[in-house]
Amino acid sequence: MKKLAITLLLGASVAAGAAAMPLRPDQVEFRGLYKELVETNTTVSTGSCTLAAERMAARLKAAGIADSQITLFSVPEHPKDGGLVVVYPGTSKKLKPMLLLAHIDVVEAKRSDWVRDPFTLIEEDGYFYARGTADDKSQAAIWTDTLVRFAREKYKPKRTVKMALTCGEETSGAFNGAEWLSQNRRELIDAEYALNEGGGGLSDGHGKLMVQTIQVGEKAYQDFTFTTTNKGGHSSQPVRENAIYAMADAVAKVRDFEFPLEFNDTTRAFFAKSGALRNDEMGKAMVALAANPQDKAAEAIVNTDKMYHSMLRTTCVATLIDGGHALNALPQTVTANVNCRMFPGRTSDETQATLEAAIGNPAVKVVQTKVGKPIAKTPPMYPWLIGPMEALVAKHFPGVPVIPVMSTGATDGVYLAAVGIPTYGVPGEWGDPDGNGAHGLNERLEVRSLMEGRDYLFELVKLLSSK
Template identity: 55%
Template sequence: MLGRASLAFCAAVSLTAMAFQAPARAAPEPGEAAFRALFKEMVEIDSSFDTGNCTTVTEKVAARMKAAGFPQANLHLFVPEGHPKAGALVAVYPGRDPKLKAVLMLGHIDVVNARRADWTRDPFTLIEEGGYFYARGVADMKAQDAIWADNLLRYQAEGYKPLRTIKMALTCGEEGLYLNGAKWLVDNQRELVDAGIALNEGGYGELDATGKYIDQTFQAAQKVVMSFTLETTNPGGHSSLPRPDNAIYSLARALDKLSKYDFPVQFIDANRGYFTKMAKILGGEEGAAMTAIVANPEDRAASDILNRSPAYHSMLRTTCVATLLSAGHAGNALPQRATATINCRVIPGVPTEEIQATLAKVIDDPDVKITAGRTYKPAAPAPVTDAVFGPAQRASAAVWPRVPMVPHMATGATDAVTLNAAGIPTYGISGIFRDPDGNGVHGLNERIRVRSVMEARKFLYRLVKAYADQAE
């Protein structure tokens, strides 16, 4: 871990309280044309699960890096057995002091499926139009992936000699369909990806509807994804002879109970710091409710006020929601089986068994079988110290003066969950500013501002250097 001193979270800024004009467009960073070519190549290789291939992306990036002079010995390509399309690339840029832990740049290269018939433009052709890049993966997260590879190429060309070793891991499977490459590397190549700090997706800048800067988020924590299946069974029979113990009705009663249940408010440093500072910025009813809930997590009135916002509701507690249903086998037969998938987003550090026990208590029906599916080992978030937050805050201020950096807890999850559980402190920071509508991430016509990508390239180039040159 870089540094030991605790960090007091900086003041947050509400999305409506303040916005800042974009600074004047600076001269292009060195090597922009080469970066654009790299970015284009990565985006135009389909790496979705249904029609694509991650291995092709890693091979092309490795070949481009080798052609630019990056030593072959420092490029490690992996194709996990039985998963020929889930290739990963680890590149190593040696530091001057091998005793100091490395800085790891982590990124997933798989993207969500995209059907050409649904899109306005070809999802796997990089198109620059109206100040935006359009294509699947430009925002999630091939722009940052390309910046990571570009960083190493720039350092190599400059003859930069960092104090710490810098590593890059481009993996597949974060979107949940391919084999998860981050976990595979932790399990099979731990020494190669070990680091004192890992930088990942998750944190990004926020723009208002007019394109003005609001804040830049530093992902200090994120929720853990867990999945459970509820199942009810029954002998069934002919639909003309209904019976009281219907599998569908039993499952419906269980889901109704779950829909009315709120997990208790639970604080860790990230969401406590966020609500503490936001209270002072917002003021009014919401601000008072934030102050009250931090002082007393059981304050029901304060919770009711904040629950009006889905984002606040989720940031305050674990959530579990039904996402898939399946029941019956014929239109004229009583159902023999009914199942529901429950997707939970869990406050870091809470074990699977605790969530499963809570579901069982809420449903209170021994005939409803509850099975844990996708789970992770409980792990506390990586600590946010002065040595972690300070360099990011300073690098951000240098590129975007007056735009505050705001620590927060993400309600979703990334590969940081796997690395943190393995003892590799991982944080989300990209410097890529997004529009309020989310830029089509996981949806149609995904896009990102050209300016945002180029400014993030400038920011992340400097940020990685700042971490790599820390002595302790």
């Protein structure tokens, strides 16, 4: 994911905690685990998720988890894209397991572009710097560390706790471990629900934690390829029927088309609660729109924020274009990629039909880049699950509001939801308003965010697995 910062301009902020303190002995040990995972290159080009999974498995075995509880997996076609599943057994035969999910692959990073080596964990000015420090090796390290601590404590949960560390989340079209497990080893990850990335907190960028969020649902990702063709000819004798012009008209239609506004339980709660925390025109409009989706004046105000606009509907945007074959010839073929983020419940087929209708030109061929992608499903906001998350936020981060949110991006949770495992992005760690360089340059995560988030998530997993 793409841990997208949730820019909530709240009317007040709350201190994130005390000033930085020396690390406890258990935190020092955890830092070593985190460092090993971060410094294991897991890019799709030159890295190995398989190696990272093996290193985490070694730590779990050293803590006392039996070989029979650990599954390292990969496929012959993608030997470096492997992953890890761990089953930590519970005492209850009636309770279904819970699943801890995190991806261990990272976005590409060139040393020449970065201030620091992207695959060396560097602590500086209260932050950890390196590729994957935030997205998503922090959570993968916390989940692994949680099971290490359980094993050392000889903790016996009532509910079985499973963990899946997978590859392929960051690269569309690559081998995806979460997808493979859901389709080929469903029994291995079977769970009543899964905890994943996507939630978390937002600071003001100056040491104050403003909000914690629980991701309850996300959009589905789909790319569409547009193609226009023409017989071409000599550029000295141009005609109106030009493949570039036809494509330009098509992508302009996409630009001007607005998918209709939609709400679900998550987004309605988000706009109502986060709007009520603000004392400005935007906050009032958010509350009004949640109460009445037909309020066009409120919608016009809310739409001025690009994130809010995207949370309210399916969105499609042209991202790549390629065409022509010579400087002095009329183009014969032009292609464009249109990236869509589909509102939960919307299918690729209906989105394609909507795009074709908006273009209004049958000569523009529209095809789905990947056929059969699952439909995004919004999980229920179970009080027995959401309640403990909120209660522990009040304990660990007093006075910080908790808000449900639907991601405008996408995570591997969509593959679990497709096979009946509702997936939630948890609170805990927090980021800064600038996104902390995730997917970009000089990715970083505040040391306090990692350590305090670890404390929160350890207690959350223990609480949820104990009842």
